[in-house]
Amino acid sequence: MSHSAGGPQGITGRTRLFAVLGDPVRQVRAPEMLNPVFAELGLDAVLVPVHAPVARLSEVVRGLQWTGNVDGLLVTVPHKAAARDFAEVHSEAVRLAGSTNALRRDPDGRWYAENFDGTGFVAGLVAAGHPPAGKRVTLVGAGGAGGAIAAALVLAGVARLNLVDVDRARVRTVLDRLSGIAGGRLHEGTPPAGDTADVMVNATPLGLRTDDPLPFDPTRLAPGTVVADIIMSPRETRLLRTAASHGLPVHHGDHMLTHQLRLYRDFFGLYRRQDGEQPA
Amino acid sequence: MSHSAGGPQGITGRTRLFAVLGDPVRQVRAPEMLNPVFAELGLDAVLVPVHAPVARLSEVVRGLQWTGNVDGLLVTVPHKAAARDFAEVHSEAVRLAGSTNALRRDPDGRWYAENFDGTGFVAGLVAAGHPPAGKRVTLVGAGGAGGAIAAALVLAGVARLNLVDVDRARVRTVLDRLSGIAGGRLHEGTPPAGDTADVMVNATPLGLRTDDPLPFDPTRLAPGTVVADIIMSPRETRLLRTAASHGLPVHHGDHMLTHQLRLYRDFFGLYRRQDGEQPA
Numbered sequence: 001m002s003h004s005a006g007g008p009q010g011i012t013g014r015t016r017l018f019a020v021l022g023d024p025v026r027q028v029r030a031p032e033m034l035n036p037v038f039a040e041l042g043l044d045a046v047l048v049p050v051h052a053p054v055a056r057l058s059e060v061v062r063g064l065q066w067t068g069n070v071d072g073l074l075v076t077v078p079h080k081a082a083a084r085d086f087a088e089v090h091s092e093a094v095r096l097a098g099s100t101n102a103l104r105r106d107p108d109g110r111w112y113a114e115n116f117d118g119t120g121f122v123a124g125l126v127a128a129g130h131p132p133a134g135k136r137v138t139l140v141g142a143g144g145a146g147g148a149i150a151a152a153l154v155l156a157g158v159a160r161l162n163l164v165d166v167d168r169a170r171v172r173t174v175l176d177r178l179s180g181i182a183g184g185r186l187h188e189g190t191p192p193a194g195d196t197a198d199v200m201v202n203a204t205p206l207g208l209r210t211d212d213p214l215p216f217d218p219t220r221l222a223p224g225t226v227v228a229d230i231i232m233s234p235r236e237t238r239l240l241r242t243a244a245s246h247g248l249p250v251h252h253g254d255h256m257l258t259h260q261l262r263l264y265r266d267f268f269g270l271y272r273r274q275d276g277e278q279p280a
Numbered sequence: 281m282s283h284s285a286g287g288p289q290g291i292t293g294r295t296r297l298f299a300v301l302g303d304p305v306r307q308v309r310a311p312e313m314l315n316p317v318f319a320e321l322g323l324d325a326v327l328v329p330v331h332a333p334v335a336r337l338s339e340v341v342r343g344l345q346w347t348g349n350v351d352g353l354l355v356t357v358p359h360k361a362a363a364r365d366f367a368e369v370h371s372e373a374v375r376l377a378g379s380t381n382a383l384r385r386d387p388d389g390r391w392y393a394e395n396f397d398g399t400g401f402v403a404g405l406v407a408a409g410h411p412p413a414g415k416r417v418t419l420v421g422a423g424g425a426g427g428a429i430a431a432a433l434v435l436a437g438v439a440r441l442n443l444v445d446v447d448r449a450r451v452r453t454v455l456d457r458l459s460g461i462a463g464g465r466l467h468e469g470t471p472p473a474g475d476t477a478d479v480m481v482n483a484t485p486l487g488l489r490t491d492d493p494l495p496f497d498p499t500r501l502a503p504g505t506v507v508a509d510i511i512m513s514p515r516e517t518r519l520l521r522t523a524a525s526h527g528l529p530v531h532h533g534d535h536m537l538t539h540q541l542r543l544y545r546d547f548f549g550l551y552r553r554q555d556g557e558q559p560a
Contacts, residue, residue: 011315013300013308013329020293025349028293035291048328049293051348063343068331069305 011046017069018047018268021060021083022076025051027208027233029257030074034264041272045071054078061086065111072104072268077205080115080144087113096155097148098177104268114267116260117145118152121230124255125199130226132199133157138189140215141203142170145230149203150174154182162189162197164216165204199226207237218243229253291326297349298327298548301340301363302356305331307488307513309537310354314544321552325351334358341366345391352384352548357485360395360424367393376435377428378457384548394547396540397425398432401510404535405479410506412479413437418469420495421483422450425510429483430454434462442469442477444496445484479506487517498523509533 020030031047038045052060057079064070065086075083080099084090087103088110094100100113125132137158139150142165153161163186165171171188178186206215208231218227218239227243228251240250264270300310311327318325332340337359344350345366355363360379364370367383368390374380380393405412417438419430422445433441443466445451451468458466486495488511498507498519507523508531520530544550 011311011326011328013302013304013306013311015311015329017328017330022293023348024293026293031291031293031295046291046326046328048291048297048326049295049349050297053346053348056346059339059346060343063340063346066333066336066339066343068303068333069329 016045016071018072019050019064020074021050021052021079023052023054025049041270057082075101084113087111096151099144102267115148116263117148120260121149121256122152122156123259128251134159135198136160137199138162138197139201139203140164142174146203147174154178161186164189201228202239203230207231207239214239219246230256296325296351298352299330299344300354301330301332301359303332303334305329321550337362355381364393367391376431379424395428396543397428400540401429401536402432402436403539408531414439415478416440417479418442418477419481419483420444422454426483427454434458441466444469481508482519483510487511487519494519499526510536
């Protein structure tokens, strides 16, 4: 990567590319978060949104991977599970989560898949004063993000994790995948299993639209139950507003992403260039 | 296309994408030229360089075409002829040139291919006070750019066009393609056929590297012969420096691109949004 005239403001033929893939993609926050990091570090790189239709994910990803100046991909809904197929190497987090949200081209040309959703979410909880170790957690939603968060919560030492999804096959898949590390702490729950939890997490898409039903009823939770959402836009979901008005502590979705930033920096090797270092 | 916070400086999930494809791509100037236009017009769009290897052009282009927020592609060396295959509709200029340098997604979803190299080059000559109408022109290089420039020179009313290329099959291809419009004015030339020309044009890649041989010897040309280069980087090629030191008028390669800017604006429909217009 070469010296920059200030990140995306000064895109030239030498600029390196990163893309965030979703369907839809309008809601992604990664460009606004990572492009200032590139600029701050003096890296000549830009992150752009890529609207990859579900039926054409393979064509879009393969095209980007053949592109010589694409160094990395971020992946969001609904591509996180399918995107594993486009990496030759998977991290332990990807294997446990069953999905990836970040792929990079390694120096040997192979693509390496990571997943920072779970560690980002747990780091956000810890930073907000809600460390999950030793706690009873109920997680609603066993899809791509839910599976990653379940793995991270188990690794973070929860006392018990109840996993809930209307699609029970998804729950069983996550239970199977984490059986080796969960040691009896992971269970299928059914709403309102959460009413005795210390932390209730929404990892479903419910709340993206203002007329979505609530993923669970926060008014039935015990006082002090932390209500967490992974939806970033809108920041104040109806779930969090209802929980807050019921006097419960709430945890916003953007924590999961902001706490992934330094993980991305390490993963993609985004470091300030030394003076005198040769551009690539 | 929606309102912008200032073009590439403010890339979000809603930003529309344009790409310029080349192999290599480091030398392209289009991002520096078009991104300020997007910003000036208040369009939420960004043009990025895409390094598409020759052997993988199809995969890269198809991936971009499946991407929902890609609106247009610019194409440079060596992809201009092959890129025709990725458009359902070809302009007359593309048919005459045998190549394309700009593709857009039309509202009906089809891709439309244009070629502005020839018209851009001729517009640059005219603006610089060297209108080619009625002149004898020798064009060295019958590749992608040369073919486009040959077509535009014939359409612009040159008295005679001598086309020169070490690959004589290329010359014959261009002669065949333009036979319907050239009316006996287009001929295969052999260096130093140009020594009786009014305008000598280099449309070969010779001059991209400082140790390249000259495409023709400008010191043997008659006084007043205009020496034109289409190489943009370096701006002062050895050909142009030699010609200038020999007292000949010179015409730089960047004219061809700068005079394509307003053509791109029309082609891609890049107009300032009206106040109150709804974002797409």
